[in-house]
Amino acid sequence: MNLRKRIVIVGATSAIATHCARLWAQxxxxxxxxxxxxxxxxxxxxQDLRARSxxxxxxxxxxxxxxxxxxxxxxxxxxxxERLDIVLIAHxxxxxxxxxxxxxxxxxxxxxxxxxxPVLYAEAFVSKMLANQHGTVAVIGSVAGDRGRKSNxxxxxxxxxxxxxxxxxxxxxxGSGVKAVLLKPGxxxxxxxxxxxEQGAVKLAPxxxxxxxxxxxxxKGQPVAYTPKKWWLIMMIIRHLxxxxxxxxxx
Amino acid sequence: MACLSLPxxxxxxxxxxxxxxxxxxxxxxxxxxxxxxLLWTIRGLDxxxxxxxxxxxxxCEAGVLLKDVQALVVPTGWMLPVTPGTQLIxxxxxxxxxxxxKNHHILGTFADHLIRLKLARTDGEIMECGPTLNxxxxxxxxxxxxxxxxxxEAEIQLKRVPGPWLTTETIPYASIAEFLxxxxxxxxxxxxxxxxxxxxxxxxxxxxxMRANHVQAEQRSEPKLKKSRLPFVPPFSLVNKMTLRPxxxxxxxxxxxxxGRQTVAHYQPFFYPLDNLQDWNKMYGPRGFYQYxxxxxxxxxxxxxxxxxxxxxxxxxxxxxxxxxxxxxRESLGMLSFARPGVTLxxxxxxxxxxxxxxxxxxxxxxxxxxxxxxxxxxARMPRALFENGYPQFQEFLKYRDSGIGSAxxxxxxxx
Numbered sequence: 001m002n003l004r005k006r007i008v009i010v011g012a013t014s015a016i017a018t019h020c021a022r023l024w025a026q027x028x029x030x031x032x033x034x035x036x037x038x039x040x041x042x043x044x045x046x047q048d049l050r051a052r053s054x055x056x057x058x059x060x061x062x063x064x065x066x067x068x069x070x071x072x073x074x075x076x077x078x079x080x081x082e083r084l085d086i087v088l089i090a091h092x093x094x095x096x097x098x099x100x101x102x103x104x105x106x107x108x109x110x111x112x113x114x115x116x117x118p119v120l121y122a123e124a125f126v127s128k129m130l131a132n133q134h135g136t137v138a139v140i141g142s143v144a145g146d147r148g149r150k151s152n153x154x155x156x157x158x159x160x161x162x163x164x165x166x167x168x169x170x171x172x173x174x175g176s177g178v179k180a181v182l183l184k185p186g187x188x189x190x191x192x193x194x195x196x197x198e199q200g201a202v203k204l205a206p207x208x209x210x211x212x213x214x215x216x217x218x219x220k221g222q223p224v225a226y227t228p229k230k231w232w233l234i235m236m237i238i239r240h241l242x243x244x245x246x247x248x249x250x251x
Numbered sequence: 252m253a254c255l256s257l258p259x260x261x262x263x264x265x266x267x268x269x270x271x272x273x274x275x276x277x278x279x280x281x282x283x284x285x286x287x288x289l290l291w292t293i294r295g296l297d298x299x300x301x302x303x304x305x306x307x308x309x310x311c312e313a314g315v316l317l318k319d320v321q322a323l324v325v326p327t328g329w330m331l332p333v334t335p336g337t338q339l340i341x342x343x344x345x346x347x348x349x350x351x352x353k354n355h356h357i358l359g360t361f362a363d364h365l366i367r368l369k370l371a372r373t374d375g376e377i378m379e380c381g382p383t384l385n386x387x388x389x390x391x392x393x394x395x396x397x398x399x400x401x402x403x404e405a406e407i408q409l410k411r412v413p414g415p416w417l418t419t420e421t422i423p424y425a426s427i428a429e430f431l432x433x434x435x436x437x438x439x440x441x442x443x444x445x446x447x448x449x450x451x452x453x454x455x456x457x458x459x460x461m462r463a464n465h466v467q468a469e470q471r472s473e474p475k476l477k478k479s480r481l482p483f484v485p486p487f488s489l490v491n492k493m494t495l496r497p498x499x500x501x502x503x504x505x506x507x508x509x510x511g512r513q514t515v516a517h518y519q520p521f522f523y524p525l526d527n528l529q530d531w532n533k534m535y536g537p538r539g540f541y542q543y544x545x546x547x548x549x550x551x552x553x554x555x556x557x558x559x560x561x562x563x564x565x566x567x568x569x570x571x572x573x574x575x576x577x578x579x580x581r582e583s584l585g586m587l588s589f590a591r592p593g594v595t596l597x598x599x600x601x602x603x604x605x606x607x608x609x610x611x612x613x614x615x616x617x618x619x620x621x622x623x624x625x626x627x628x629x630x631a632r633m634p635r636a637l638f639e640n641g642y643p644q645f646q647e648f649l650k651y652r653d654s655g656i657g658s659a660x661x662x663x664x665x666x667x
Contacts, residue, residue, distance in 0.1 A: 026323070041256065044298050051299035051311075052323055191295060194253050 004056075006084050007032045010063065010121050011091025013041040015190035016140060019211030020088060021045065025053035027215075032056065035063040035074060036091075065091060065117050066109075075124035083132045086218055087125045089118045089139045092158075094192045100154035107154055115158030119165040126169060126178060133177030138218045139166055140183045143226065146235045149251050170223050179221035185210050186231040255295040257312065257403050261371045264291055264401050268373060268655040272397040274341030275316065278348065279542045280631035281659035282396050288657055291401060293343055299323075300404060307409035308366065313343030313402040318526075320407075325415050325518070330465075332364045332410035338523050343402040348628035349394030349588040352522070353443035353463075356579030358410070360590050362393035363583075366406040370399065373655025377403070382584065391651035394585025396627055398661055399651045413467035417443070419516045420462050421509045427456040427556050427575075431594070434577040437462045443521075445576050447506070448560075449499045450569035450598055456560055458575060459506050463521060474517045480529040488536035488601040490570045498571050535601045540570070541631060543614060544589075544597035546578060547623035552594035555621040559596060559614055566610045570599040586644040589626040597629070608632065627660065638664045 007024055009017050012034035024030050032049065036042045042060035049058045061077065064070025078084070092114045100107040118139050129135035144152055145159030166182040173180055187193055189204035196202055210227045217225035226232040241249075252267050254260035264270060271285040273292045283290075296314035303309075307329045309320065318338040320331055335350040344350075346368060351360045358364070367381035370392055378400070380389040392399045420441075424430045430446060437444050441462040448458035525531050532540065547555040556575065563569050574597040583590045600607050615637050618625060624641025625633045639645060649665070657667065 040258075044256065047300055048298040051302040051309075054302070054304060191253055191255050 004028070005030045005086060006082055007086045007088070008035065008078060008084060008125070009033070010035045010087070010089045010118075011065075012036050012060075013038065013045055014090045014092070015192065015207050016185065016188060016211055016214065017088060017090035018045055018048075019207050020090075020214055021049055022052060023211055023215045024086075025049045025056050025058075029053060030056045033059045033061055033078060035061050037062065037065060066112060068120055071117065071120045072124055075121065075128065078128070080128060080131075084125070084129055084135045087122075087129070087135065087137045088214075088218070089121045089125075089137070091118065092140065092192075094195075095152065095155040095158075097150075097152045097154055110154050111158045111161075113158075114155060115161035118162055122165070122169065122180070126173070126180070129178045130173075130176060135177075136179040136181055136218055136221055137169075138181035138183060138214070140185065140214075141166070143184050143186050143231045143235050145184070147239050147246075151251060181218055181222055182224045183214050183217060184224065184226045184231065184235075185214075186226070186228060186234075252289055252291055253295050254291050254293045254314070254401070257296065257369075257371075260291070260293070260296060260401060260403060261375070261377060264371060264373050264655065265375050267291070269657040270373075271656055271658045272313075272343060272347065272401045274314065274344035274347075275339055277337060277340050278344070279540075279629045280627075281663065282348070282627055282630070283344075284659040285657065286659055287662070293341060293401070296343075296403065304329075307411065308406060309409055310404060310406040311342060312404050313341060313346075315342050316340065317342065317345060321518075324409055325412070328411060328413070329409035330412040330518070332358050332408070333361045334522055336523060337526055338519075339526055342405055342407070346393055346402055346405060347395060347397045349583060349585045349590070350628070351578070351590045353445045353576070355581075355590055356438050356444070356577065357442050359579070359581055360394075360583050360585075360588060362389075362585055362588065364408045364410075365389075365393065366408055368392065368405040369403040370401070371403050372400040373653050381406075388651060390584055390586050391648055392585075394583065394588035394627075395648065395651070396587060396660060397658065398653060398656050400653050400656070412465045414465075415473065415518050416466050416468035416471075417463040417516050417518055417521050418466040418468075418513050419521060420513050421506060422460040422462075423503075423507050423510050424456075424458055424460050427553055427560070430456065430458060430460060430575060431553060431577070433460045438577075438579070440464075445574060447502070448573045448575040448596075449503055450560065450563050450573040451496055451499055451567070452560075452564070456557065456575075457503065459503065459510075463516070466515065468515050471515075474520065478527055478529065481531060481533040484533045485536055488538070488540075489534045490540075490599075490601050492567055495570060502571060535570075535599075538602040538604075540602055541600045541607060541611070542597060542629040543600060543611060544595060544626040544629045545614070545618045545623050546589065546591055546593045546595040546626075547618060547621040548591075548593045549577070551621045552577075555617055555623065556594055556596055558617045562610065562613045562617070563598065566606070568600050568603065568607060568610055570601065572599040573597070586648040587627060587642050589624065589628070591624070593623065595626075597626075630660070633664075635664055635666075 013036045046058045063074035095110040141162045142159040144156040145163045169180040187202045213227040269288040270291045273290040293314035296312035300310040333352045443463040446460040580592045
């Protein structure tokens with residue numbers, strides 16, 4: 001019997017996903033499939049993971065992200081007889097809010113990429129996993145999805161969609177053998193947030209720490225996990241601020 | 252500007268100039284600063300390329316931290332052959348500063364264990380070099396403080412170890428002469444040697460000599476590393492005349508109790524004692540600190556170190572982070588590498604402005620007379636003459652300098 005964990009990561013070359021993949025590969029032997037857009041980057045990560053875990057099996061696959069048929073095809077290309085243990089859906093881009101407000105095509109693409117695309121992936125994988133009554137599907141949302149703010153509601157709205165969708169999935173999956181986990185990282189030190197870092201506006205959490213908390217939350221099958229944990233409190237306050245206070249804030 | 256992949260980095264450095272490769276920013280001086288230009292941060296180049304568990308060959312991108320290398324390879328029976336006092340630095344930074352460790356007399360510097368490295372120049376050229384390949388480029392790049400190009404990746408020969416444990420021994424000494432005798436005695440049988448010196452004990456030079464060897468220890472639990480952090484910058488240096496003497500006194504007598512018996516230590520606290528106190532540098536207050544690390548030839552070592560300690564003792568400056576160590580009888584590969592045969596003294600000094608700098612002038616004089624040199628990775632202020640005398644190959648080095656790269660240090664010491 002094969003006891004190796006079977007893991008699929010969508011958007012594997014994103015910084016958070018990369019660090020999760022390293023943690024999983026270093027914990028134990030795994031059979032992992034990395035799905036991404038750029039074959040060169042995927043191969044670079046696969047090489048890195050093979051160096052860390054010589055006996056793991058690491059495969060790469062270029063996937064589709066912007067249309068339902070392509071997403072379905074990408075998911076179908078994973079051997080359907082396989083029993084998946086973990087699926088992490090991690091792709092996204094930090095939208096340029098100002099551009100989204102004047103360029104509707106850009107806005108649409110961002111909403112699709114950050115909101116619709118991840119939940120279609122989740123939906124497609126959940127169907128496969130339900131057949132085995134086993135596995136955890138985890139999607140990376142964001143604290144930005146908790147309340148719309150003028151500084152990034154294009155991104156926030158897409159992540160809000162992810163949050164509501166995952167809530168629905170969790171409701172549906174209750175009592176089944178499949179778990180759905182929504183992860184909500186705060187601002188994390190990754191290439192995606194390099195511009196935030198240069199502005200020096202926020203303190204960014206180290207990506208290694210965020211990844212470690214994600215791996216733990218996935219293992220526990222926690223329905224919602226804020227990482228770092230303090231963001232649970234911060235976002236609870238922000239969600240509950242009365243509008244007359246909230247509207248005066250420049251966030 | 253962030254380097255995220257090898258192709259992207261190669262392209263970036265052709266466009267964004269003048270720049271400077273920037274690893275994890277742990278150098279003490281201005282070697283990693285570029286106030287008039289850009290920094291090319293390499294932490295995004297953090298992928299491993301290959302690790303052969305049979306041969307101990309590791310190939311990785313330059314932004315990988317030594318900490319991540321050690322965490323991966325030590326459980327497989329390998330270790331970085333040379334490691335400095337912190338593992339929170341990048342492989343690229345370790346090469347560019349050609350760092351050394353406590354085992355210099357046996358294994359030399361970091362560059363001695365490189366098989367090859369890949370260098371990107373700002374004109375778009377990508378070059379491989381190593382000890383037997385494009386050798387002059389290799390000699391310029393190791394210890395070349397980032398000025399010959401951006402190091403993209405490196406292949407390192409690791410060292411076999413029986414595990415993460417070391418057997419250690421502490422020997423108190425009461426004078427520099429005693430220290431030197433102890434170092435000589437230990438060279439043949441001990442891989443790691445270092446000593447803590449009480450910089451306020453005057454020319455006497457009281458201290459604690461520590462030596463260690465890798466050892467096969469029975470399975471014992473790894474130490475739980477307590478990570479603590481200095482939460483804020485105190486308004487003044489916590490290291491000052493009031494605290495230094497009592498601290499040194501206490502440390503000396505406390506650690507001395509270990510003398511005469513061998514103890515088994517995990518490699519992490521032994522090699523990297525400061526890594527578990529994050530932001531330890533904040534204890535020096537808002538004005539920060541200097542480190543002054545020099546090496547003087549062995550023949551004049553006793554006199555020069557004695558003179559330096561006298562000068563430091565008179566000034567009352569200094570800190571408890573003071574290290575005295577001998578280097579082995581081997582020259583380094585790099586044109587600007589620091590390590591050379593002799594005795595090296597490294598001391599932190601809280602920045603007390605003019606009076607600290609005045610003390611350094613006196614120390615410079617002693618180093619200069621002894622025909623020694625100062626470590627570029629630690630320096631923020633040495634005069635040009637001392638640099639040129641200490642690093643006689645600097646003219647040769649200039650031939651390999653990349654004109655698209657500059658740093659605060661290069662402008663200070665080379666004039667451009």
